[in-house]
Every structure is written in structure tokens, then in C-alpha cells.
Amino acid sequence: MNDATEAKPAGLAQPLRWDLEAIRDDFPVLDQRVHDAPLAYLDNAATSQKPAVVIDTIADFYRHDNANVHRAVHTLAERATTAYEAAREHVRRYINASSTGEIVFLRGTTEAINLIANTLGQRWQPGDRVLLTTMEHHANIVPWQLLRERTGVEIAALPITAAGELRLDRLAAQFDGHTRLVAVTHVSNVLGTINPVGEVVRIAHEHGVPVMIDGAQALPHQRVDMQALDCDFYCFSGHKMFGPTGIGVLYGKAERLADLPPWQGGGEMIRRVTFDRTRYAAPPQRFEAGTQQISGVIGLAAAIEYLETIDPHAMAQHEQALLEHATARLREVPGLRIFGEAKHKAPVISFLVDGIHAHDLGTLLDRKGVAVRTGHHCAMPLMDVYGVPATTRASMAFYNTIDEVDRLVDAIAYAREVLK
Amino acid sequence: MNGELEDLYQDIILEHNRQPANFRPMEEADRSVEADNPLCGDRLQLFLKLDNGRIADISFQGCGCAISVASASLLTERLKGATLAEAERLFSLVHGALTGDDASVDEDALGDLVAVVGVRRYPMRVKCATLSWHALRAALRESSPELVTTE
Numbered sequence: 001m002n003d004a005t006e007a008k009p010a011g012l013a014q015p016l017r018w019d020l021e022a023i024r025d026d027f028p029v030l031d032q033r034v035h036d037a038p039l040a041y042l043d044n045a046a047t048s049q050k051p052a053v054v055i056d057t058i059a060d061f062y063r064h065d066n067a068n069v070h071r072a073v074h075t076l077a078e079r080a081t082t083a084y085e086a087a088r089e090h091v092r093r094y095i096n097a098s099s100t101g102e103i104v105f106l107r108g109t110t111e112a113i114n115l116i117a118n119t120l121g122q123r124w125q126p127g128d129r130v131l132l133t134t135m136e137h138h139a140n141i142v143p144w145q146l147l148r149e150r151t152g153v154e155i156a157a158l159p160i161t162a163a164g165e166l167r168l169d170r171l172a173a174q175f176d177g178h179t180r181l182v183a184v185t186h187v188s189n190v191l192g193t194i195n196p197v198g199e200v201v202r203i204a205h206e207h208g209v210p211v212m213i214d215g216a217q218a219l220p221h222q223r224v225d226m227q228a229l230d231c232d233f234y235c236f237s238g239h240k241m242f243g244p245t246g247i248g249v250l251y252g253k254a255e256r257l258a259d260l261p262p263w264q265g266g267g268e269m270i271r272r273v274t275f276d277r278t279r280y281a282a283p284p285q286r287f288e289a290g291t292q293q294i295s296g297v298i299g300l301a302a303a304i305e306y307l308e309t310i311d312p313h314a315m316a317q318h319e320q321a322l323l324e325h326a327t328a329r330l331r332e333v334p335g336l337r338i339f340g341e342a343k344h345k346a347p348v349i350s351f352l353v354d355g356i357h358a359h360d361l362g363t364l365l366d367r368k369g370v371a372v373r374t375g376h377h378c379a380m381p382l383m384d385v386y387g388v389p390a391t392t393r394a395s396m397a398f399y400n401t402i403d404e405v406d407r408l409v410d411a412i413a414y415a416r417e418v419l420k
Numbered sequence: 421m422n423g424e425l426e427d428l429y430q431d432i433i434l435e436h437n438r439q440p441a442n443f444r445p446m447e448e449a450d451r452s453v454e455a456d457n458p459l460c461g462d463r464l465q466l467f468l469k470l471d472n473g474r475i476a477d478i479s480f481q482g483c484g485c486a487i488s489v490a491s492a493s494l495l496t497e498r499l500k501g502a503t504l505a506e507a508e509r510l511f512s513l514v515h516g517a518l519t520g521d522d523a524s525v526d527e528d529a530l531g532d533l534v535a536v537v538g539v540r541r542y543p544m545r546v547k548c549a550t551l552s553w554h555a556l557r558a559a560l561r562e563s564s565p566e567l568v569t570t571e
Contacts, residue, residue: 357485359460363428363545376461389461389483418429419437419486 018314024399026051026306037369040404045189045348045395046373047239048220050303054243057302058295069294070268070285084294087301088284094304095234096225097251104257104284105297108248109216110139112235113183115250115287116212117143119260120181126152129178133158133166133195134385135188138378140214144183154178160385164191164340168199175207182209186224187217190377190393191340192323192348194218201231210256216240216248220397221319221346223312232256238296242397243303247296250287257283264289315398322396322405323347329409336412339386347396350377353412356419358390364415365392370408427538428545429486436490441497442479455555457547462488466555475499475507480555485548491536492552498533504560511557518546518553 017023024030027049032039041049061083067076069084088100097103106112121130121144130144134157144155156174159167166184174182182204187194201211210232215224219241226234233252239245252260262269262280266289271279280286326349330336335354353361362374373393376383383389394408446452446467456463464482468475478496499507517525517537527534539549 357483359462359485359545359548360429360487363542375459380461383461389463419434 014309016311016314017309018311018318020318020399020401023310024401026053027399028052028055030399034369034371035367037367037407040370040400040407042394042396042400042404042408043371043373044220044397044400045217045240045377045393047245048242048397049399050242050244051306053306054299054302058244058299061295061298066295068291080294083298083301084292087297090301090304091249094223094308095249095251096227098227099254101283102226102251102254102257104250104252104287105292106248106250106287107246107293108237108239109214109235110143110237110248112233112248112250113140113212113214114143115263116181116183116233116235117147118263121147121153122151122261124151124153124180127154127178128180129154129156131156131158131174131179131182131184133184134160135164135166135191135193135379135382136183136185137189137214137216138380139216140183140185141381153180157381158184160193163342164188164193165342166193166195166200168196168203171200171203172207175204175209179207179209181212183212183214185214185217187215187221187346187348188340188379188382189217189348189395190350190379190382190391191342192345192350192395193340193342194344194346196344197231198229201229205230217346217348222316226251238300238303241303242306243300244296247293247300249300252283254283257287260287262286262289266290268292310398319347319396319398322400322402323349325402326394326396326405326408329405330412333409333412333416335416339388339391347400348393349395350391350393352388352391353416356415358392360419361392361412361415364418365408365411368407368411368414370404370411372408427541430535430538432494432532432535433486433490433538436493437486440480440489440493442500443481443493444479445481446477446479451559453555453559455551455558457484457488457551459547460485462548462551464488464492464552464555466492466552466559468559470504473503473505475502475504480552484551485545487536487539487545487548488551491549494533494536495552495556498531499556507556507560511553511560514553515550515557518549 029049065076065079067080069081088103091103092100147153148155158170184200186197197213204211212233213231215234215236219236235250236248238247269281269286269289271281330351337352339350358374365372375390377393449467450470451468454465462484464480464484466480469477478500480492480496513529514533525537536549539545
């Protein structure tokens with residue numbers, strides 16, 4: 001069995017790494033040319049690249065250990081089940097949850113939020129409310145609108161400042177007895193704002209209201225500690241944090257998950273089934289109906305294990321250096337406007353260049369090997385707040401370099417020349 | 421600019437993007453269709469004034485990339501004064517050239533619109549060019565929906 005699929009003890013045997021060139025070598029996809037220029041992959045907020053160890057772990061699982069989990073008694077099934085449950089323990093340890101029963105594997109952040117809306121939200125009455133913020137991704141808006149159509153609940157959104165920071169001073173006033181949940185993003189995928197989620201949790205709990213956090217954009221940049229944060233639910237996606245697509249995690253406090261009804265029915269999530277009545281399994285299996293994304297779970301654990309080898313302080317410093325350098329250089333570009341200038345930011349920068357539509361810019365940057373996202377970034381209500389239809393977004397990961405940021409700025413100058 | 425990109429950002433596209441023709445609202449339009457591209461957030465509104473089976477006036481407004489603005493601008497220039505049947509034929513010609521597998525295009529029939537067809541080599545951008553043409557088709561048909569989308 002592949003070593004990488006086994007949970008390692010928390011104490012790290014090897015010293016933490018920080019050698020940018022060696023780290024870049026871990027990511028095979030980075031080493032290529034696009035339109036005759038070296039690839040500068042600056043679209044990490046859309047999805048991150050995968051280190052070879054993640055790719056190999058998934059391939060090794062299919063080559064050597066593939067079987068369904070929790071069912072048969074044969075050797076491969078035993079290996080697959082052990083690796084799957086070891087991955088759950090690995091995730092628990094990484095985010096410091098209290099128990100593995102608090103770790104539910106789902107397709108991603110989107111599915112996790114849909115699960116909360118469809119279970120917790122399903123019990124609400126007309127007039128009950130979920131409190132979002134204006135900087136939410138569509139994944140944390142649309143599930144609540146679908147719930148609103150079914151049950152008549154209300155949706156409110158906490159506003160943000162011009163700099164893109166939450167109006168925390170408006171939070172307490174939202175707790176008027178009707179707000180049943182605060183659902184807030186940890187890091188904005190458009191503005192890069194790192195929200196003070198600890199404060200949000202504290203204030204909401206003072207009013208007895210639970211909090212769900214969308215952590216999809218946080219995990220690629222920082223570790224999170226569920227017990228310290230004290231939130232009720234936290235969701236994240238594997239593919240944003242150097243793991244595979246199609247796998248994500250819903251963390252829920254044990255007593256919260258125990259209180260939720262099942263969402264999807266099927267195999268794996270039951271205790272006993274007759275045609276009269278089915279008794280459901282306890283969490284987390286209650287929420288894992290059907291055959292799971294087993295190789296994805298094991299690949300996610302490999303990504304976490306990889307991240308654990310990187311020096312977190314050096315990584316944070318490097319990402320801040322990338323952010324500061326990119327911000328300074330982009331400010332030098334005539335007619336360029338940056339959206340989101342919060343004090344605490346992840347290395348994500350959205351901007352517009354006067355007279356150049358984001359879509360044209362995206363095509364021209366691609367011609368110089370620079371990959372960025374253009375469009376509304378699945379946050380149309382936020383685009384409306386700023387009164388723009390689309391922006392260009394450069395989002396960096398720890399494997400990006402200062403040189404790549406400079407190449408972004410040079411490519412923007414080239415685009416201005418073409419479209420002048 | 422490197423050679424391939426010249427296919428996309430030809431001078432005629434850049435000029436129409438800088439100064440689009442017939443870029444204005446029309447208060448007494450007989451047909452008005454709003455079209456959007458949810459992929460990029462682009463939106464435009466196409467207006468037609470009809471007279472005896474002919475397009476007496478045509479205009480558009482909205483926001484979009486150089487390709488979508490130039491495509492709409494060229495569309496309005498070409499169709500002012502055309503019959504509805506001619507407009508239908510032009511839609512088929514342009515749409516076919518943009519989305520068809522056939523490498524050959526009727527350059528004579530397309531005229532200036534050949535520049536728009538350069539977008540064929542950029543599959544991610546074809547919808548930018550077709551946006552105004554989808555709006556046109558909806559406007560040409562009586563039972564046109566009010567909102568057209570490329571998706």
C-alpha cells in the first residue's frame with residue numbers, strides 16, 4: 001500500500017521546507033510554455049495546481065488498492081477503507097476538529113452549502129432569515145434562494161466598505177430574533193479580503209445564532225483551527241488547496257451534525273432499512289450516501305500531507321510579498337483600478353484597466369503565457385456593488401514568483417498597446 | 421503583435437470598438453431585445469425600427485469586449501435599410517461562419533464582417549462575437565423573447 005495514503009503522526013519527522021525552486025519542481029504543470037512564453041499561472045483562486053505526490057497517490061490507489069469502502073471483507077476493500085478513514089483523521093487533525101465524526105466528505109464547498117440549506121434551512125419558518133454578506137460567491141447565495149422559493153425564508157446581506165471590508169459594526173443589529181444562521185465567506189474570491197470570521201462567530205454566538213463559514217479561498221493560504229474558531233459549520237474544496245477536483249469537506253460541530261436530518265438517501269448512510277422505515281447512520285456516514293469519491297479523499301489527504309511539509313511562516317511571508325509587489329506594480333499602470341483594498345488580504349487582486357474590457361485583456365495576457373480569470377467570478381451581486389460587469393483577477397499561490405508578477409504587468413502594457 | 425493575434429484584433433475591430441456605429445438607445449423602437457453572456461457579464465440591447473418589411477433604423481447599446489462591440493457595430497452598419505429576409509440570410513451566413521466546421525467562408529458575401537470571423541480560432545471568444553447576432557435573430561422573429569442569452 002502506498003505510504004502517502006497512511007496518516008502520519010502529528011509530529012513532523014522532517015524539517016519544514018522553503019525552497020521556491022524545489023517547490024515549483026513539485027508541480028509538473030508549471031513547467032510548460034503557452035503560446036511560446038513560459039506559463040505564469042495566476043488563476044489559483046479558480047483552481048490550484050497539483051503536486052506530483054497528489055497525482056501519483058491517486059494513480060497508485062487505482063493501480064494497487066482500488067475497492068469500494070466499508071463493504072466487503074477482502075484485502076483490497078480493507079486497504080481502501082483504511083486509507084479512506086485515515087484521510088478523514090488526517091483532515092480532522094489538519095483543521096483541529098474534535099472528532100472524525102465532524103468531517104463529512106462531499107463534492108466540494110458548493111455541495112456542503114447546499115447540504116446545510118437543505119437540512120438546517122429546511123426546518124425554518126417563513127420570516128426566518130439567513131444572513132449573508134454582499135461579497136459572497138454564488139455558491140453561498142443561490143442555495144439560499146432555492147430554499148427561499150420552497151419555504152419563504154428571507155435572505156439578508158451584510159454590506160461592505162468601499163475598500164472591501166465587512167461592515168462588522170452593522171452585524172449586531174441583524175440579530176432581531178429572525179436570523180437563524182450567519183453564512184459568510186472566510187476569504188473573498190474577488191477582493192481577497194480576509195474576513196474577521198472569529199469576531200463574526202463571537203458576535204453571532206452572543207445572540208445564540210450559529211455560523212457557517214465558506215472557507216474555499218482560505219485553506220489554500222492558511223491553516224484553520226475549528227476549535228479555536230468555534231464556528232458551527234465550515235466548508236472547503238480540495239481542488240483549491242492543491243488536491244483533486246470533486247472532493248470537499250463539510251465540518252460541523254458534532255452536536256450540530258447529529259441534529260441534522262439526512263439530505264440524500266442511498267447506500268452507506270443507513271443503519272437498518274425495511275420498506276416501512278429506515279434508520280439512518282450517525283454522522284458523518286449519514287451525509288455520505290452512495291459510493292464516495294474515494295480516490296479524491298485519498299488525494300486530498302496527500303495534498304494536506306504535502307502542505308504540512310511547507311514552512312507556513314515562509315509561505316505566508318512569500319504570499320504577502322507577492323501581494324505587495326503586485327499591488328505596487330499594478331498601481332503604476334495608467335488607468336488601472338484595483339477592487340478590494342482591505343487591510344488583511346490574501347494574494348488575490350481584481351482590477352480593471354480603463355478602456356480595456358476584461359475579456360480582451362484575458363485573451364491578450366494568455367498570448368504572453370499569463371493565465372488570469374476574467375469575468376464576474378461567480379459574484380454578480382458584488383460586481384453590482386462596484387457597478388462593473390466584469391474584472392480581471394490575478395490570484396497567486398505560494399508557488400508563484402515575483403518574476404511572474406512582473407510578467408503580468410508587462411503583459412498588461414502589451415495589451416494596452418494593442419488596444420490603444 | 422504576433423501574427424495570430426492579428427486575426428482577432430484587426431484594425432477594423434479596434435476602430436469599431438473605439439467608435440461603434442449606431443451606438444445609441446432608440447425610444448420608438450418596434451423591436452428591442454436584450455442579450456447577455458452570463459460567462460463574462462456582457463450585456464447589450466439591440467433596437468430595430470421597421471418600415472414595410474425593411475429595417476428603417478437599427479442601433480444598440482450596452483457594454484462588452486472589443487469583439488462583441490465591434491461585431492454589433494458592424495451588424496448595425498450592414499443591416500440598416502435591409503429587408504427582414506436579407507437580415508435572416510445574413511444571420512445564417514455569419515453564424516455559420518463563426519460556429520461551423522467548414523473552413524471555407526464566403527468572404528465576398530461577408531464583406532467587412534470577415535474581420536469578426538477571425539474569432540473562430542479562439543473558441544473561448546466565439547460567444548462574444550455571436551451575442552449581437554443572437555439578439556438580431558430574436559428581434560427578427562415576432563415571438564421573440566425579451567431576453568436572449570448565449571448560454
